[in-house]
Amino acid sequence: MGVHLTVGMGEIQVVRGVGNELTALGLGSCIGVCLYDPLTRVAGMVHVVLPKSQSERTGELPGKFADTAIPAIVQQMVGLGASASRLKAAIAGGAQLFQFGVSNSLDVGSRNAEAVINALRAAGIPLVAKDVGGSTGRTLRMFSDNGLVVVRAIGGAERELAALGNILTSSGVAA
């Protein structure tokens, strides 16, 4: 029996084995990061809110910031038996206020996307697919059986973003 977990803002969820499903609801400027190890079927999702941790404050959710989120989720997945070198990633979110001709003073979404991509690169994790930018909210789901990642714009239809369990999936082209 698998579990269905919702990944709230700043949260990290990791699961192992078949039948599990991870969901991040209503991603705006936030980024949902999906990581998967096909061999052990360890799946992880983190809901990143901001690009960079601002202070040394203790008790912060490590998943809140791109720079702390990626190392933290990798560590948790390795703790469940995953190998860091087998992990592949897909990301979605990073939306922005619609540009109505004026320059945008709130660019959290694009800074988030950039920070997450950089953090994945620093961790040596190939980014297989991304669906970032635009001005719609997104819901992101991942299935632990096969690392299938699907994304849906609010009010739209669900579509496949990546099959992270597929060993033929190309590595790192999306970044």
Place this chain on the structure above:
Amino acid sequence: MNTTGTPEKLQLLVQTIRDLPALPEVVVRVMRMTEDPRTDAQSIARVIATDQAMTARVLKLANSAFYGLPRRVGTLSEAVVILGFRTIKNLAIAASTFELLNREIAGYWLQRGELWRHSLACAIGAQLIAQRVRLPVVEEAFVSGLLHDIGKVAINLFVREQFDQIMERALQDQIPFVEAEQVVLGFNHAMAGGLIAEKWNLPPSLVSVIKYHHQPSTAPDGDLMVYVVHLADILSITMGIGIGGDGLYYTLEEGTLAKFGLEQSDIDELCGHIVDRMAQAANLQEQPEVALR
């Protein structure tokens, strides 16, 4: 501006608003009493005591971990003294609008609870911004943020019928969703919210915040609170907290950040705090009172 909204449609909106529930009598009386300098804690406590559910909520709040009081508060008048008139008033308003704001708002693709979550985030954000820029009326910021989108409840059915036209219009004319509502329907959720606030006899300053929260510079009195709620709303929308099909098709009015001397790092910090406070609220089962402190 080509307005396809008809007088009949406006008539229907007015009817819809008339059919919305009134604020409970106890809230109206508490609101009036907190404006009167002669009011004392005892008389407010007596009024609240006439409503059992409200009494339970006030006592629960006074005894919640937020206040960290050393001993249990057993009576209403003690609670009123400890929490203060303003908090009591805002608590009463929050408790009585929860039902409306917690509804599913299908026209905007908002599931049940999502508009409440968005409203709560905006309330928390407005409170944090008001504190940050040292506005003296932090309590008003909370309740203003909480009610800013109440108009969505009223125009829900109209938007549901014409959502696609509204979105198409926004994209075609390059205008924010709220302005496209105006073009297609002949009214928008901010204006409808103002009408509801007037029906409820809420203070004129609150009516104004609700009415102008997407275009603060057009508010007649230049009230800073309109900008505070505007910014809190845009931050909550940006982070995707309780957003629907209208997504991020909104705009931050130019000069808003400069008005408060806020920079990118301040915005990141505010966003971080909103997320923390939302997590606390969720831990406490999203009771309306938890964020009111």
